Amino acid sequence: xSLTQTAPRRVSRKMxxxxxxxxxxxxxxxxxxxxxxxxxxxxxxxxFQESAILRPDTTFAGLKHYAEVLGDxxxxxxxxxxxxxxxxSVIFHMSIGLAFAxxxxxxxxxxxxxxxxxxxxxxxxxxxxxxxxxxxxxxxEPNGVxxxxxxxxNIIDTKIEWFSDPSTALHAVTAANIWAGYPLFMVSLLAGxxxxxxxxxxxxxxxxxxxxxxxxxxxxxxxxxIIISISLLDFIWTMHVFPLIWMTTGGGPIYATEVLSTYTYxxxxxxxDMSQAAASSVIILMISLCFTFFYIRHQKAR
Amino acid sequence: xxxxxxxxxxxxxTAITLLSATGAMADVxxxxxxxxxxxxxxxxxxxxxxxxxxxxxxxxxxxxxGPYATTRDQIAIGAATxxxxxxxxxxxxxxxxxxxxxxxxDMGPLxxxxxxxxxxxxxxxxxxxxxxxxxxxxxxxPIFINTDLAAEVGITEMPSTRAEFLxxxxxxxxxxxxxxxxxxxxxxxxxxxxxxxxxxxxxxxGESMMDGGTPNLEGEAVIAALDYIKSMDEAxxxxxxxxxxxxxxxxxxxxxxRVGMMVDTLAHVNLIRDxxxxxxxxxxxxxxxxxxxxxxxxxxxxxxxxxxxxxEHRDEAWKFVEYMMSEEVNARLVSIxxxxxxxxxxxxxxxxxxxxxxxxxxxxxxxxxxxxxxxLPVAVDLMxxxxxxxxxxxxxxxxxxxxxxxxxxxxxxxxxx
Numbered sequence: 001x002s003l004t005q006t007a008p009r010r011v012s013r014k015m016x017x018x019x020x021x022x023x024x025x026x027x028x029x030x031x032x033x034x035x036x037x038x039x040x041x042x043x044x045x046x047x048f049q050e051s052a053i054l055r056p057d058t059t060f061a062g063l064k065h066y067a068e069v070l071g072d073x074x075x076x077x078x079x080x081x082x083x084x085x086x087x088x089s090v091i092f093h094m095s096i097g098l099a100f101a102x103x104x105x106x107x108x109x110x111x112x113x114x115x116x117x118x119x120x121x122x123x124x125x126x127x128x129x130x131x132x133x134x135x136x137x138x139x140x141e142p143n144g145v146x147x148x149x150x151x152x153x154n155i156i157d158t159k160i161e162w163f164s165d166p167s168t169a170l171h172a173v174t175a176a177n178i179w180a181g182y183p184l185f186m187v188s189l190l191a192g193x194x195x196x197x198x199x200x201x202x203x204x205x206x207x208x209x210x211x212x213x214x215x216x217x218x219x220x221x222x223x224x225x226i227i228i229s230i231s232l233l234d235f236i237w238t239m240h241v242f243p244l245i246w247m248t249t250g251g252g253p254i255y256a257t258e259v260l261s262t263y264t265y266x267x268x269x270x271x272x273d274m275s276q277a278a279a280s281s282v283i284i285l286m287i288s289l290c291f292t293f294f295y296i297r298h299q300k301a302r
Numbered sequence: 303x304x305x306x307x308x309x310x311x312x313x314x315x316t317a318i319t320l321l322s323a324t325g326a327m328a329d330v331x332x333x334x335x336x337x338x339x340x341x342x343x344x345x346x347x348x349x350x351x352x353x354x355x356x357x358x359x360x361x362x363x364x365x366x367x368g369p370y371a372t373t374r375d376q377i378a379i380g381a382a383t384x385x386x387x388x389x390x391x392x393x394x395x396x397x398x399x400x401x402x403x404x405x406x407x408d409m410g411p412l413x414x415x416x417x418x419x420x421x422x423x424x425x426x427x428x429x430x431x432x433x434x435x436x437x438x439x440x441x442x443x444p445i446f447i448n449t450d451l452a453a454e455v456g457i458t459e460m461p462s463t464r465a466e467f468l469x470x471x472x473x474x475x476x477x478x479x480x481x482x483x484x485x486x487x488x489x490x491x492x493x494x495x496x497x498x499x500x501x502x503x504x505x506x507x508g509e510s511m512m513d514g515g516t517p518n519l520e521g522e523a524v525i526a527a528l529d530y531i532k533s534m535d536e537a538x539x540x541x542x543x544x545x546x547x548x549x550x551x552x553x554x555x556x557x558x559x560r561v562g563m564m565v566d567t568l569a570h571v572n573l574i575r576d577x578x579x580x581x582x583x584x585x586x587x588x589x590x591x592x593x594x595x596x597x598x599x600x601x602x603x604x605x606x607x608x609x610x611x612x613x614e615h616r617d618e619a620w621k622f623v624e625y626m627m628s629e630e631v632n633a634r635l636v637s638i639x640x641x642x643x644x645x646x647x648x649x650x651x652x653x654x655x656x657x658x659x660x661x662x663x664x665x666x667x668x669x670x671x672x673x674x675x676x677x678l679p680v681a682v683d684l685m686x687x688x689x690x691x692x693x694x695x696x697x698x699x700x701x702x703x704x705x706x707x708x709x710x711x712x713x714x715x716x717x718x719x
């Protein structure tokens with residue numbers, strides 16, 4: 001065998017070896033392409049078509065649908081509502097989750113009580129969006145528990161229509177979502193708390209640090225990677241919340257709780273304007289991608 | 303010997319292939335998407351379908367059932383992607399869009415070919431001259447009145463005019479005891495309240511929201527109805543939570559005795575009795591404007607049926623539609639569903655056996671069915687747009703005339719497209 005014959009064979013063997021990982025990955029890659037990339041690319045294409053899906057003879061519409069969506073004041077109201085709903089949800093998920101995690105990690109609470117609280121605090125996570133919507137509709141209905149309590153305590157003198165009043169509806173759905181979502185933070189932070197070395201606290205005790213100082217200078221800095229990761233993920237997930245809002249207010253009253261997901265749903269399934277719905281979806285995708293970029297960058301930095 | 307066996311096997315395989323190809327052995331499988339099955343007693347629809355299969359060997363029908371809202375979305379997606387099932391349950395509010403998408407077939411040629419007697423059906427819904435839907439069963443929406451509550455506050459006669467209704471509602475209302483005269487669901491999640499609970503007041507007095515095929519929401523009749531609803535709200539007789547209330551919650555309030563009167567479908571009579579067997583109630587026609595003595599429009603919702611444009615088994619699908627619209631089968635279905643028949647000759651048995659339905663049938667016979675949303679483009683969205691304007695009106699942001707004008711303007715945009 002000559003030297004000139006063995007060289008290409010070596011190259012080909014090298015190529016085969018380098019391709020093997022992709023062969024192993026190919027089932028996952030094919031599924032990813034079919035389930036993620038194809039629909040995503042289709043939606044992007046629809047957003048540039050006239051009467052997408054609804055007619056076989058679609059024409060190229062350029063940026064028309066993006067202009068229509070961006071020129072719609074209800075879209076901007078939805079964007080603002082989405083921002084408020086998401087930001088408040090993430091802030092309160094984090095605060096409540098941290099408070100409960102600290103409580104469940106504390107030695108000052110009786111272990112039996114701690115176990116009971118652990119089950120109670122995680123309950124909202126077990127309910128589906130439909131159940132959560134029903135629970136909150138019952139709690140906040142004009143004759144519900146919250147109004148009765150507030151009236152008994154003389155805080156209000158007339159019943160508040162929490163989901164029906166445009167001035168309270170967005171706060172009401174946000175409250176429902178906060179209740180539904182804090183356990184994710186709680187569980188993640190509790191795991192993080194249990195991983196903080198105890199000698200850090202012992203050293204702080206020797207230095208005479210107070211409880212708040214230990215929280216500010218040991219606990220929170222130690223939990224920061226988890227807080228940032230979960231916050232970014234929660235931000236991305238909460239931006240897309242649909243069933244809870246749909247089943248409590250349907251985006252109303254008027255447009256008080258219209259968020260990007262309900263706005264897009266109505267374009268698609270009430271107005272049957274799939275092209276505009278696709279354009280709106282692509283805008284949501286772009287916003288989500290920005291946060292995903294931050295999340296990935298943070299993960300890489302870790 | 304071995305060769306002989308092989309030859310036999312080959313011959314058999316060839317015969318099977320040929321038979322399949324010619325259709326001699328081919329079973330036709332039809333899919334029927336609807337929301338009816340979950341609303342009927344268990345196996346009621348299946349047994350009707352089983353009888354069809356027994357009478358038509360070679361045709362099987364698979365029921366694809368789900369709740370109303372899910373079915374609507376499923377049909378919208380199926381129409382958009384060309385994967386609509388062979389036979390579809392339809393609501394009059396959807397047919398315009400589905401027909402314009404060319405998703406549902408014109409049943410006119412099928413009727414002609416089968417020499418179908420058109421006079422036997424109560425209605426054929428047409429869009430642009432195409433016969434796209436038969437109402438199989440119609441659920442009318444009269445007023446339900448809690449008679450115990452009415453007697454308690456001294457109401458002896460059923461209200462017949464708007465003024466009488468307001469007076470009765472005022473008598474029934476006691477906000478301190480969480481009791482109200484009327485309930486109005488205007489949730490944007492399912493905005494049919496505009497059709498059933500708002501515009502029904504217009505149709506009851508023989509009026510219309512349309513004029514020559516275009517919206518006429520700024521007409522006197524609609525503004526007067528909005529004025530009336532505003533006056534009811536100002537009088538404090540409507541149960542709170544209007545803007546987020548759904549139809550289910552409306553019924554729940556009535557069942558619990560928290561509301562004295564509601565506009566509701568006859569389909570809920572058994573549900574109300576199941577939920578609260580002690581509740582006594584009566585049914586009456588929707589009140590009219592003072593002085594009106596003509597026939598009353600009775601709002602209704604239908605279980606409609608149509609055939610997919612893309613079905614490969616159009617003749618078999620038509621056979622099934624014809625079967626569902628036949629006198630005997632139609633009577634059987636509507637008797638179970640407590641609905642009024644799509645076949646004019648069908649006689650549901652509940653009319654004689656149940657006084658509530660008997661009364662409703664009287665109202666039905668004295669008036670006429672009215673639902674102007676049937677066949678309108680993006681009908682559900684039109685309801686939603688109007689609902690938003692009524693919510694603004696009830697929130698004090700605009701007057702009834704302004705609400706009507708705003709709804710008219712947004713509706714016109716849809717009609718001009």
